[in-house]
Amino acid sequence: MSNGPVKGLDALKRMLWEENPVIGQILGICSALAVTNLVKNTMVMCLGLIFTLIMSCLTVSLMRNVIPRRVRMIIQVLIIAAYVIFIKIVLDAFLPEISNELGPYVGLIITNCIVMGRTEGYAMANKPFDAVLDGLGAGIGYSLVLLPIAMIREPLGLGTFFGVQVIPSDWTKWNMMVIAPSGFFALATYIWIVRALKSGGEKR
Amino acid sequence: MxxxxxxxxxxxxxxxxxxxxxxxxxxxxxxxxxxxxxxxxxxxxxxxxxxxxxxxxxxxxxxxxxxxxxxELVKFAGKADFECYRRKNATDELFVFAFSGQGFWDNIIGFLAVDAEKMQIKGIEFTSHGETPGLGGRISEPEFKARFKDKPFAETRQDGLRLKVVAEGAASRSDEIDGITGATGTSSSIEKIVNAALAKFITQKQGGISN
Incomplete structure (x- = not known):
């Protein structure tokens, strides 16, 4: 595999910036648009994704030598789905309100390309320790994009931050900011800024 | 193989x-x-x-x-599927009943509280809806729900409705409720759902309570 030699902490670090799954690879966009209108929900979503990534990468990596190549994708999806259903059940049991607000998006972590990408692209060919760090890195990288976007969308759209009123109530709320289209604008602007910073760094 | x-x-x-x-x-x-x-x-x-x-x-x-x-659950003589509650040993005529209906996007489900003596709405809560956040989604804000408080529903208007949802800020009569600007679809769905729920309650109540 092309990314074979990347080990340990380097596997984690490159996911935060250079190969950030959302900015660099444009993966996980649908959830990035859908859940980023409330900081609290975004946080739960990010933690859910980080958990799924770590556990799936670990499991796939542990099983990598016994998984028949022909069915490896099916097995990976199965493993990912099991962990995601686990999260959904735990949320329903202990955080019913948040689970209700996130609706289908927790379940949709199963189809989140970031998880599939990391298990197929890295965990299948690397030791468990490295695979976990790689998964953790991808999860944090995803959170580093989603949280700032949520931190902009929630105050502008609802005047609140983490559910607490932060902007005086005579402020006219930008309803636009809590519905999906603004997710496109916010995400695109974010990617634009980050890309500009990146390429600026390369030129110098 | x-x-x-x-x-x-x-x-x-x-x-x-x-x-x-x-x-x-x-x-x-x-x-x-x-x-x-x-x-x-x-x-x-x-x-x-x-x-x-x-x-x-x-x-x-x-x-x-x-x-x-x-x-306690109220049992009506009519055998309709109607979930309705009252206080135990209640002296007042306060009832809380479930309603549901098609919203702009998804079903809107919730509960209405009514005073059957004064024939007034006492409160409304939405337990589930899929309206657009920031527009129709505002139905679950306390400010919107308060618009239903003390609205009378004994009489039917000329247009056949008990309560009419009008443009935001335009409610001038007691049987009119301010809708939500930018969410006309949600506002008219709410009008339909609430009127249907009230009519159902009145029919059941007239049929008599069996407990």
Whole structure:
């Protein structure tokens, strides 16, 4: 595999910036648009994704030598789905309100390309320790994009931050900011800024 | 051939193991999840009876006991499927009943509290809806729900409605309710749902209560 030699902490670090799954690879966009209108929900979503990534990468990596190549994708999806259903059940049991607000998006972590990408692209060919760090890195990288976007969308759209009123109530709320289209604008602007910073760094 | 059978067996075993784990967790937490759903509904009903509010906060675990102690299901003579509650040993005519109907996007489900003596709405709560956040989604804001308070529904208007949802800020009569600007679809759905629910309640009530 092309990314074979990347080990340990380097596997984690490159996911935060250079190969950030959302900015660099444009993966996980649908959830990035859908859940980023409330900081609290975004946080739960990010933690859910980080958990799924770590556990799936670990499991796939542990099983990598016994998984028949022909069915490896099916097995990976199965493993990912099991962990995601686990999260959904735990949320329903202990955080019913948040689970209700996130609706289908927790379940949709199963189809989140970031998880599939990391298990197929890295965990299948690397030791468990490295695979976990790689998964953790991808999860944090995803959170580093989603949280700032949520931190902009929630105050502008609802005047609140983490559910607490932060902007005086005579402020006219930008309803636009809590519905999906603004997710496109916010995400695109974010990617634009980050890309500009990146390429600026390369030129110098 | 041998390789194919191995692959098949491997897939079956892995599937069985993970299915087993997931069902185990589901079985372990099923009751808790069910309880959460029941408590969430009971909380809404209790708050409509004024037994729960921000300053009368209540621990999650005390909700079912309070609910069982203070409220009872009303049985109507008519055998319609109609979920309606009143206070136990109530002297007033306060009823809380469930309603549902098609919203702009998804079904809107909730509870209405009415005073059947004065024929006035006392409160409304939405337990589930899929309206556009920031537009139709504003129906779940306290400010919108307060617009229903004390609205009379004894009489039918000329247009056949008991309560009419009008443009935001245009309500001038007691049988008119301000809608939401930018959410005309939601506003007219709410009008339909509330009128249908009130009509259903009145029909049931006229049929007589059997408990």
């Amino acid at each position: 041998n390789d194919k059978i191995k692959t098949l067996l491997f897939t079956i075993v892995v599937t069985a193991v993970f299915t087993f784990l997931v069902s185990g967790i589901n079985a372990a937490l099923k009751e808790r999840i069910q309880l959460n759903r029941t408590v969430a509904r009971q909380k809404v009903i209790l708050s409509l009876f004024g037994l729960m509010s921000a300053d009368k906060a209540l621990a999650e675990s005390d909700v079912p006991a309070l609910f069982a102690g203070e409220t």
